[in-house]
Amino acid sequence: QQQVKQSPQSLIVQKGGISIINCAYENTAFDYFPWYQQFPGKGPALLIAIRPDVSEKKEGRFTISFNKSAKQFSLHIMDSQPGDSATYFCAASFSGGSQGNLIFGKGTKLSVKP
């Protein structure tokens, strides 16, 4: 129940295309869903996050879609650019838990071809 399942494992998109990464969870107590972006040789950095009281959040070219009933959330990258090539991790946590309870998905390696 603590897992966050992420797919696909890898993704190749042409420049200008839409990248879509999906995550699913089981624990309905989760109430915070961030996406982290990690470039090679760097630490992860928060990209965008959503809470379950909204169904969508958009920041620039990045959008999270959240489906509470299906227990799924996804990251959409519009007009994908080569600079977006990185590994993306979805994650989930719940405010009632103890510290450090951020559950990561296994990651998606995105390659955007010029």
Next chain:
Amino acid sequence: DTEVTQTPKHLVMGMTNKKSLKCEQHMGHRAMYWYKQKAKKPPELMFVYSYEKLSINESVPSRFSPECPNSSLLNLHLHALQPEDSALYLCASSQENRVTGELFFGEGSRLTVL
């Protein structure tokens, strides 16, 4: 630039050596974390310090010894490591003592155990 600074960026050590990884943040965060990340895997939580006290130890072997000298500093002392301990060690901090907001990661210390 990341606001969590980790040193050294790279470390090579033998199995009999003693070394330390250091982490510093000046954001006034009261929770600090050590994560271990193997290639193509998500970060794995090792330790959590909340208000300078160890609050979570995720069953980490005793050859890893954390220390939090003050609210801005976090160390990870390494002794008698094994080659399978080779990984990227990430330090992170957060404003709250539960991960309901952003985790700020450092760039990591790449450890190689010979």
